Amino acid sequence: MQKHIKKYKFMRVIISVIIVLALLSNSLLTFALDKLDHITSSYFYEDYYRLDVLDNQRIQISGRTSTENIKFQVSVKYHEEATKVIGNVDQSSGNFSGTIDLSGLQPDTYFIYLYFSKNLYYYRGILIPFPVVKTETEIYIPASEYYQKNNSFSRMLSALDPADYLSTEGLYDTYEHYLEIKQQAEEIVHGATNDYEKILLIHDWVAENIYYDWAGLRDGTWLIDYETKQSPYYVFQNKYAVCQGYSLLSQLMLRSVGVPCLWISGYAKGAGTAPTDDENDSNHAWNAAYANGRWVLFDSTWDSSNRRDYNENGEIDDFPGEIRHTYFDSSIEAFSFDHKLLEIEKITFGDFKLEYVNGEFWVTEYTGTGPVAVVPYSFGGIPVTRICDGAFDEQTLIKTYVGNDLHVEPGPLEKIIIPNSIETIEKYAFTWVYYPGPNRMPYRIETQIVANDDSAAADYARTYDYNLVESLPLEDFTLNKTEIVLSTDMHEFLYISTTENSVFNSLTFTSSNSAVAEVTENGVVIAKGTGTAQITVTADGITKTCEVTVTLSRHEAVSLKIQSLPDIDLITLDHKDIVLGAKTSYDNLSDYEKALVVNVEKLFEAVEKVNELIEQENEPEEPEVPEEPEQPEEPGQPEEPENPEEPEEPEEPTEPEFRRGDVDGDGNVTVVDIISIRAYIMGIKVLNDAQILAADLDESGTITVVDIVALRRIIMNG
Numbered sequence: 001m002q003k004h005i006k007k008y009k010f011m012r013v014i015i016s017v018i019i020v021l022a023l024l025s026n027s028l029l030t031f032a033l034d035k036l037d038h039i040t041s042s043y044f045y046e047d048y049y050r051l052d053v054l055d056n057q058r059i060q061i062s063g064r065t066s067t068e069n070i071k072f073q074v075s076v077k078y079h080e081e082a083t084k085v086i087g088n089v090d091q092s093s094g095n096f097s098g099t100i101d102l103s104g105l106q107p108d109t110y111f112i113y114l115y116f117s118k119n120l121y122y123y124r125g126i127l128i129p130f131p132v133v134k135t136e137t138e139i140y141i142p143a144s145e146y147y148q149k150n151n152s153f154s155r156m157l158s159a160l161d162p163a164d165y166l167s168t169e170g171l172y173d174t175y176e177h178y179l180e181i182k183q184q185a186e187e188i189v190h191g192a193t194n195d196y197e198k199i200l201l202i203h204d205w206v207a208e209n210i211y212y213d214w215a216g217l218r219d220g221t222w223l224i225d226y227e228t229k230q231s232p233y234y235v236f237q238n239k240y241a242v243c244q245g246y247s248l249l250s251q252l253m254l255r256s257v258g259v260p261c262l263w264i265s266g267y268a269k270g271a272g273t274a275p276t277d278d279e280n281d282s283n284h285a286w287n288a289a290y291a292n293g294r295w296v297l298f299d300s301t302w303d304s305s306n307r308r309d310y311n312e313n314g315e316i317d318d319f320p321g322e323i324r325h326t327y328f329d330s331s332i333e334a335f336s337f338d339h340k341l342l343e344i345e346k347i348t349f350g351d352f353k354l355e356y357v358n359g360e361f362w363v364t365e366y367t368g369t370g371p372v373a374v375v376p377y378s379f380g381g382i383p384v385t386r387i388c389d390g391a392f393d394e395q396t397l398i399k400t401y402v403g404n405d406l407h408v409e410p411g412p413l414e415k416i417i418i419p420n421s422i423e424t425i426e427k428y429a430f431t432w433v434y435y436p437g438p439n440r441m442p443y444r445i446e447t448q449i450v451a452n453d454d455s456a457a458a459d460y461a462r463t464y465d466y467n468l469v470e471s472l473p474l475e476d477f478t479l480n481k482t483e484i485v486l487s488t489d490m491h492e493f494l495y496i497s498t499t500e501n502s503v504f505n506s507l508t509f510t511s512s513n514s515a516v517a518e519v520t521e522n523g524v525v526i527a528k529g530t531g532t533a534q535i536t537v538t539a540d541g542i543t544k545t546c547e548v549t550v551t552l553s554r555h556e557a558v559s560l561k562i563q564s565l566p567d568i569d570l571i572t573l574d575h576k577d578i579v580l581g582a583k584t585s586y587d588n589l590s591d592y593e594k595a596l597v598v599n600v601e602k603l604f605e606a607v608e609k610v611n612e613l614i615e616q617e618n619e620p621e622e623p624e625v626p627e628e629p630e631q632p633e634e635p636g637q638p639e640e641p642e643n644p645e646e647p648e649e650p651e652e653p654t655e656p657e658f659r660r661g662d663v664d665g666d667g668n669v670t671v672v673d674i675i676s677i678r679a680y681i682m683g684i685k686v687l688n689d690a691q692i693l694a695a696d697l698d699e700s701g702t703i704t705v706v707d708i709v710a711l712r713r714i715i716m717n718g
Contacts (some may be wrong), residue, residue, distance in 0.1 A: 072098070075113045097599060181249075494509065
């Protein structure tokens with residue numbers, strides 16, 4: 001019966017999957033009360049953009065692009081009116097930055113659109129326009145209504161053990177099919193230097209090679225044999241799917257090459273959605289994968305514009321598109337504008353299996369073998385609120401059959417301690433065995449239920465005549481941490497453990513200095529600013545404290561160094577050390593940290609100015625040559641006859657113009673050059689010095705898969 005329920009739940013999730021493209025409608029957006037002073041589209045260093053509120057009249061747009069020689073234009077949209085151009089953004093060496101004055105706009109809510117163009121005539125929009133609210137006294141970025149729960153979910157991910165999400169068991173139909181997928185995944189990531197590059201390469205391969213099944217949506221065939229059609233091997237072989245297939249294939253590919261990966265489902269605002277939808281029902285699926293100490297969100301479905309659809313002759317055809325990175329390594333603030341995280345696969349917390357459901361955790365299984373089970377009240381700062389049917393089935397009763405007769409004996413579990421956070425206990429939570437008869441009441445177990453008298457657990461025990469033991473008054477508790485050191489924007493979790501047979505009635509967390517460290521009602525300590533703070537934890541009148549020290553994060557330290565640099569016109573050689581020192585600090589950051597640095601364009605301009613000044617200083621001055629006095633002509637000397645002109649030497653052939661990316665030197669940048677780079681990385685081809693220079697797209701001095709990704713973008717962008 002438990003398997004039947006799991007399957008029903010799976011079908012409830014997938015039956016409404018109808019999304020393919022992020023066609024965001026402003027009318028679908030609603031906002032929370034949170035006010036943000038900045039927002040970043042993603043942490044993918046090669047392609048991201050950021051919006052900062054400077055004051056009550058101006059905003060700054062900055063970021064980085066891998067597309068060369070483009071211009072940026074900023075437009076604003078008011079409700080459903082046409083967009084109005086309000087400014088331009090300058091680009092230099094891949095980084096761009098510009099200050100936009102909003103003083104000419106009346107107080108209201110606006111959507112800021114960033115467009116790019118390779119010429120002056122045709123501009124293309126970058127997805128996810130950022131909303132901005134202007135009042136009489138301030139400008140701020142309103143967070144999405146999904147932001148708070150999504151942000152809690154994002155923090156919770158850091159409490160997971162990545163090793164729990166490496167197994168491929170149950171993700172494929174046959175082992176032979178799995179080996180085919182694994183071999184392809186290994187070829188894709190060959191040459192990757194870290195797990196982040198593996199995630200990027202798998203994301204790009206899936207987005208480039210899988211086609212969204214628009215035809216199936218139109219004629220209804222997508223629902224026929226759905227589970228088979230969305231299985232990883234079917235998608236891998238046939239190259240079309242809906243979001244379920246994209247995300248399941250991505251998950252299996254990444255796990256097969258040793259990268260932990262989660263499958264996530266939720267509600268997404270896109271094509272086919274409406275304000276009347278139930279946003280607590282899943283209609284979309286995506287992934288989170290683990291690399292470099294953090295979980296990376298990505299949606300390969302929405303980053304692919306391939307579609308399998310009917311052509312003008314009424315036949316099904318493939319229509320290739322391009323790869324985007326709008327939803328690769330997205331920030332939770334940007335992701336929340338059109339994605340609501342609802343469910344992930346079960347997680348393990350001690351002896352319990354928990355399932356995340358729309359901002360809560362439910363207990364689905366107890367795996368312990370001891371006589372006492374203590375149900376957790378929260379995990380990763382998210383409350384545990386429900387115990388599901390069958391969660392304790394194997395531990396409360398031992399069931400044996402003699403012929404057709406069922407014999408029931410007490411199981412090894414003697415006591416279950418249930419906290420007040422549990423609001424719902426499903427009817428068959430402690431056993432699937434029930435008394436015969438029309439009411440099908442659960443079989444009475446001998447296991448004690450320890451709970452507070454006025455709790456949901458106590459009500460449940462009385463309803464089904466279970467052995468209720470009222471919890472003892474709390475005498476003491478222990479705190480999992482008494483000292484915490486964090487850098488800004490980081491977080492940590494505080495938990496308490498009580499003495500046996502004690503369940504607390506109330507639990508509060510307070511901070512002595514919320515400007516340094518905030519704490520949520522469920523014990524998540526969030527570093528806000530440098531300094532010290534004390535977190536006070538009070539349970540039923542008993543108090544413990546935790547000392548918190550917050551230091552400046554590396555990316556904020558670099559941002560402050562950039563902020564302290566003088567304006568470009570005022571820089572002299574006296575500023576050489578501080579400018580180049582700031583550049584060194586910036587270079588030492590990870591790509592993730594670089595995406596968080598503010599005003600990078602100012603740093604690059606300052607470095608360029610200092611280098612120019614150094615070159616000017618090092619240029620030797622040419623000494624003035626004194627003029628020689630004219631020699632008088634000797635009289636009587638006849639003029640020598642002019643020598644006949646010597647024939648001009650033939651000009652040496654000029655070297656062809658160097659073009660980065662043109663590895664084979666044919667004057668064009670094509671997929672042939674990608675093949676050459678890949679062969680060089682795999683060690684099956686030798687490149688000369690000129691070819692290596694052309695292949696080094698990121699100018700790092702080494703040839704890696706990053707250069708392949710950069711070259712692919714150059715080809716796609718023409």
